[in-house]
Amino acid sequence: MQIEFYKYQGTGNDFVIIDNRDGNFDSKNIDLVSYLCNRRMGIGADGLMLLEKHKAEEVAFTMRYYNSDGKEASMCGNGGRCIAAFAVKVGAADPSKPFYFEAVDGMHIAKYNNGIVSLQMTDVKTIDINDGYYFLDTGSPHYVAHKSNIDTLDIVKIGRQIRHSDTFKPAGTNVNIVEEIAPDHIKVRTYERGVEDETYSCGTGVVASAISTFTKNNECRDFNIDVKGGRLQVWFEGDTAGGFKNIWLTGPATFVYKGNITV
Numbered sequence: 001m002q003i004e005f006y007k008y009q010g011t012g013n014d015f016v017i018i019d020n021r022d023g024n025f026d027s028k029n030i031d032l033v034s035y036l037c038n039r040r041m042g043i044g045a046d047g048l049m050l051l052e053k054h055k056a057e058e059v060a061f062t063m064r065y066y067n068s069d070g071k072e073a074s075m076c077g078n079g080g081r082c083i084a085a086f087a088v089k090v091g092a093a094d095p096s097k098p099f100y101f102e103a104v105d106g107m108h109i110a111k112y113n114n115g116i117v118s119l120q121m122t123d124v125k126t127i128d129i130n131d132g133y134y135f136l137d138t139g140s141p142h143y144v145a146h147k148s149n150i151d152t153l154d155i156v157k158i159g160r161q162i163r164h165s166d167t168f169k170p171a172g173t174n175v176n177i178v179e180e181i182a183p184d185h186i187k188v189r190t191y192e193r194g195v196e197d198e199t200y201s202c203g204t205g206v207v208a209s210a211i212s213t214f215t216k217n218n219e220c221r222d223f224n225i226d227v228k229g230g231r232l233q234v235w236f237e238g239d240t241a242g243g244f245k246n247i248w249l250t251g252p253a254t255f256v257y258k259g260n261i262t263v
């Protein structure tokens with residue numbers, strides 16, 4: 001069987017995207033999804049997304065996200081930005097105005113402008129402040145710690161230990177290490193659950209890192225964020241006591257190539 005796919009990347013977080021509006025993709029097949037994401041035996045990606053029809057006229061599409069382990073997962077911020085760009089490319093969304101799509105964590109608004117996508121993320125009602133780290137859910141669960149000289153750290157070793165620790169069993173967590181460069185400028189490295197490696201960028205992770213930095217410093221709500229794969233912007237409203245809303249993640253969402261694979 002032939003499967004047509006599109007490869008996208010958002011600041012180095014890369015994805016296989018399949019137009020599944022006809023419903024023909026075998027969406028319960030964990031082995032198929034993990035094969036397609038495999039960087040040696042398949043196409044290679046951090047995750048895979050299906051663009052599917054939505055029952056409501058005013059909603060452009062439904063997004064389904066899978067980690068590269070093949071399992072359907074929680075929300076992917078960079079994936080949301082990339083599937084929004086893909087929807088414009090295949091005519092599933094009108095870029096002349098903001099459009100809605102539904103994902104596992106609810107409805108999102110996307111704005112597309114010449115390869116840059118701004119995505120409204122789900123509200124964050126609470127943030128746990130612990131000894132040496134923050135924990136919050138931005139559509140996916142995130143552990144966030146603030147360190148210096150983070151380029152020297154073994155993120156995979158640190159991330160794997162935390163992700164599999166008893167504290168976060170059984171679901172685990174994504175792990176973000178943040179370095180503060182200026183009040184409105186941070187650098188983030190992320191170990192991603194379900195990829196089980198450091199990724200070049202994690203959208204829900206940089207949102208969690210920005211909100212944690214506000215909680216730590218009570219200063220900025222509008223951040224430039226350096227990640228391995230480039231630069232993202234995050235801004236939001238609210239505060240630690242009342243929760244955070246109107247949270248936006250902005251950055252490039254790039255079409256890499258289109259292909260067919262025989263499975």
Ligand SMILES: N[C@H](CCC[C@H](N)C(=O)O)C(=O)O
Nearest residue numbers: 076077078140194202203204
């Ligand atoms: N690996 C994450 C989902 C993808 C998050 C990341 N790729 C993003 O851009 O938000 C998890 O299982 O919680």
